[in-house]
């Protein structure tokens with residue numbers, strides 16, 4: 001039987017699937033459900049300093065190519081999650097914290113506050129495409145900002161730091177290199193693409209409350225695979241390949257592009273919370289058929305000439 005367990009930045013994961021940020025919200029109970037559904041690790045919804053209501057409804061739409069969302073970082077603020085996240089052992093798998101800020105000062109505060117919580121790793125999000133004041137809309141997707149924010153979060157963290165990048169930038173590889181140079185322990189590639197827009201032709205208006213939204217799921221997969229492939233050629237730190245993974249075949253493709261682990265977000269909407277177990281079973285079936293004993297054998301295989 002093929003072996004799916006991995007070590008990611010010192011964390012032992014039973015399998016390479018990781019719940020992506022923002023998919024089941026911020027409660028310990030919902031993260032536990034994802035762990036019970038087979039996730040090897042889980043990521044919380046991103047926390048900001050202030051309480052954020054997010055954009056007005058509707059905030060999530062599906063269309064034949066995948067999903068578009070304008071959630072807008074609704075979250076209770078990092079000061080209000082102590083009860084939820086001070087003891088995370090009951091979740092059963094490593095819990096990855098996630099922080100999102102408007103500028104370097106925000107990230108300093110967020111990193112200090114996150115260090116008091118019980119996360120196994122911390123994801124720094126520089127890449128939301130549709131929330132004014134945050135991510136790419138705040139100009140955070142430059143090598144200079146990536147390096148500065150990564151360094152100051154790293155200086156304040158006891159746990160591995162992952163930097164989550166956007167697929168929407170030219171020179172993505174330079175961002176990954178900047179994160180690595182500043183001490184990032186891993187890269188999460190990628191956040192949603194876009195922003196995009198869907199218009200209701202009867203009311204003649206954009207449907208999403210925030211008008212524009214980030215594109216995830218099926219349409220994102222080839223972009224995410226290309227991003228992972230390019231980043232894998234440029235850095236030595238592990239990559240969490242995220243974007244459109246919903247089947248074992250998709251996950252294998254990410255690993256062959258060079259990912260160590262695989263994030264799953266929209267796949268939860270498509271296949272339910274047990275998507276992680278289903279993906280693992282499908283990976284195992286493929287590996288058994290192809291006589292692949294472990295993921296190490298195929299990691300980055302697409303780079304071989």
Ligand SMILES: Cc1cc2nc3c(=O)[nH]c(=O)nc-3n(C[C@H](O)[C@H](O)[C@H](O)COP(=O)(O)O)c2cc1C
Pocket residue numbers: 020021022023045046060067069071073098125164190191192215216217218220242243244245263264265266267
């Ligand atoms: C409804 C929704 C909310 C999201 N919220 C966040 C978030 O709070 N922080 C973040 O870093 N990414 C967020 N994302 C992006 C996902 O974590 C992931 O990077 C992206 O959806 C691509 O993966 P997927 O195609 O498997 O969904 C969100 C995605 C969706 C669909």
